[in-house]
Amino acid sequence: MQKILVANRGEIALRVMRTAKEMGIRTVAVYSEADRNMPFVRYADEAVCIGPAPSSQSYLRADKIIQVAKETGADAIHPGYGFLSENAGFSKAVADAGLIFVGPSAYSIEMMGSKIAAKQAAKKFNVPMVPGTEEPIQSAEEAIGIAKRIGFPILIKASAGGGGKGMRVVNNEEELEEQMRMAKSEALSAFGDDAVFIEKYVGAPRHIEIQLLGDQHGNYVYLFERECSVQRRHQKLIEEAPSSCLTPDIRKAMGESAVAVARSCNYHGAGTVEFLVDENLNFYFLEMNTRLQVEHCVSEMITGIDLVREQINIARGEKLSFSQADLKINGHSLELRVCAEDPMNNFLPDTGRLEMYQPPKGPGVRVDDGYEQGQDIPIFYDPMIAKLVVHAETRDQAIERLCRAIDEYYIKGIQTTLQFGKWAVQTEPFRTGNFDTKFIDKYFKPEYLQQENADAEKVAALLAGFVWTKERKQTATAQASQNGTSNWKLKRK
Numbered sequence: 062m063q064k065i066l067v068a069n070r071g072e073i074a075l076r077v078m079r080t081a082k083e084m085g086i087r088t089v090a091v092y093s094e095a096d097r098n099m100p101f102v103r104y105a106d107e108a109v110c111i112g113p114a115p116s117s118q119s120y121l122r123a124d125k126i127i128q129v130a131k132e133t134g135a136d137a138i139h140p141g142y143g144f145l146s147e148n149a150g151f152s153k154a155v156a157d158a159g160l161i162f163v164g165p166s167a168y169s170i171e172m173m174g175s176k177i178a179a180k181q182a183a184k185k186f187n188v189p190m191v192p193g194t195e196e197p198i199q200s201a202e203e204a205i206g207i208a209k210r211i212g213f214p215i216l217i218k219a220s221a222g223g224g225g226k227g228m229r230v231v232n233n234e235e236e237l238e239e240q241m242r243m244a245k246s247e248a249l250s251a252f253g254d255d256a257v258f259i260e261k262y263v264g265a266p267r268h269i270e271i272q273l274l275g276d277q278h279g280n281y282v283y284l285f286e287r288e289c290s291v292q293r294r295h296q297k298l299i300e301e302a303p304s305s306c307l308t309p310d311i312r313k314a315m316g317e318s319a320v321a322v323a324r325s326c327n328y329h330g331a332g333t334v335e336f337l338v339d340e341n342l343n344f345y346f347l348e349m350n351t352r353l354q355v356e357h358c359v360s361e362m363i364t365g366i367d368l369v370r371e372q373i374n375i376a377r378g379e380k381l382s383f384s385q386a387d388l389k390i391n392g393h394s395l396e397l398r399v400c401a402e403d404p405m406n407n408f409l410p411d412t413g414r415l416e417m418y419q420p421p422k423g424p425g426v427r428v429d430d431g432y433e434q435g436q437d438i439p440i441f442y443d444p445m446i447a448k449l450v451v452h453a454e455t456r457d458q459a460i461e462r463l464c465r466a467i468d469e470y471y472i473k474g475i476q477t478t479l480q481f482g483k484w485a486v487q488t489e490p491f492r493t494g495n496f497d498t499k500f501i502d503k504y505f506k507p508e509y510l511q512q513e514n515a516d517a518e519k520v521a522a523l524l525a526g527f528v529w530t531k532e533r534k535q536t537a538t539a540q541a542s543q544n545g546t547s548n549w550k551l552k553r554k
């Protein structure tokens with residue numbers, strides 16, 4: 062592999078190119094008309110514009126991207142996350158074009174993309190699952206029978222859904238028929254597939270996922286867990302590794318279950334298996350994400366492993382160069398997604414210009430960002446502008462480090478989730494590790510940030526006053542020494 066085309070934009074495109082560069086692999090960027098001046102376009106050895114701003118006309122154009130790969134002599138394509146990364150057809154088209162897809166086979170993507178097929182495959186390996194069905198449910202009568210067996214509330218999930226899309230909670234028998242009908246018609250229009258299944262609804266669970274790597278020779282390792290419970294409308298905001306609630310035994314059991322899921326679909330590459338964890342630390346397989354995830358960095362920080370490097374080596378056909386016994390958790394890592402959103406206004410996306418942009422620095426701080434000062438945040442794509450990642454010896458130190466880094470982070474021109482993050486990690490439930498997926502709903506009020514801003518303004522006003530007084534004193538001192546009066550006398554006044 063000599064040249065990789067990165068079929069993505071922003072921070073993840075840069076992230077992939079950095080590792081490629083370290084490995085002596087040249088890079089090709091593809092970009093939309095809105096992204097002409099983005100850092101990832103400049104960073105690449107070559108860059109080709111593939112179309113107008115909307116993703117459907119640029120970053121989702123599999124045909125164009127493969128054509129550019131051929132024209133530029135790239136021998137591999139890295140899809141990043143989002144866009145075409147979990148598109149089985151794309152993985153296949155890349156392979157059919159004689160190129161290497163830096164990711165899993167179309168077979169694995171397709172199998173894990175169907176939540177019903179994924180559950181059926183995982184079940185054969187005794188992976189724990191929420192009580193429910195591994196078969197599509199056709200009728201309301203069938204659903205009622207199952208619901209009576211497992212007990213309400215239940216969840217109806219679309220087989221082609223995932224990431225929270227196409228889910229419906231049903232509280233009682235009376236609601237069921239109507240909800241079934243709506244779930245199926247919604248699934249059909251959203252995914253072109255009306256297959257749905259049923260699970261017992263687990264209220265207020267934790268969301269914990271296992272990072273894994275598998276090579277093309279059947280070797281697998283898990284790189285421990287990420288705690289992703291701090292999320293809002295299925296959008297994660299804070300991730301950490303390790304989770305503060307797992308014991309070594311449960312960690313090992315979850316890791317081995319995750320590897321079993323990967324084995325069940327002949328997986329190779331970097332992947333993530335999502336689990337629900339209830340208050341008694343029972344864990345249940347939810348779904349597998351067949352890509353590199355946004356939050357992969359926290360796993361890199363605690364293991365010292367570059368996941369993109371491993372992806373590339375696996376795609377080249379190499380064997381994993383380490384085994385499970387070689388992997389140890391080192392310290393604690395936190396990630397805050399810095400999004401152009403206004404937490405005081407329902408996290409509404411905020412577009413505009415990055416009038417000022419100064420990321421934090423110093424020990425244990427990693428910022429994966431995709432924009433520079435002076436740039437406009439386009440409305441066409443994900444509002445995430447950066448990931449603020451910290452690493453420290455202990456969880457408490459990582460929290461302190463994240464707060465310090467947030468204080469150093471200087472962004473003007475758009476609203477961001479920075480102050481929300483500082484509030485969140487300082488709350489009692491977060492500090493004690495006693496939180497679940499309802500954390501934001503349960504504890505967050507926009508007023509907390511307004512208070513924070515008011516405090517910051519007060520500090521700024523005080524500081525301005527202090528500077529003014531100090532300057533005046535200095536002037537007075539200078540005048541005094543000219544007059545021959547001593548400082549001692551001035552200070553007494």
Ligand code: MV4
Nearest residue numbers: 191216223224225260261262263264268347498
């Ligand atoms: C669930 C659940 C409760 N019970 N399944 C949401 C994302 C998708 N991967 C599955 N999801 C859920 N599945 C059962 N049987 C609750 C959720 C869920 C959730 C899961 C992880 C993180 C945040 C969440 C927020 C709401 C619902």
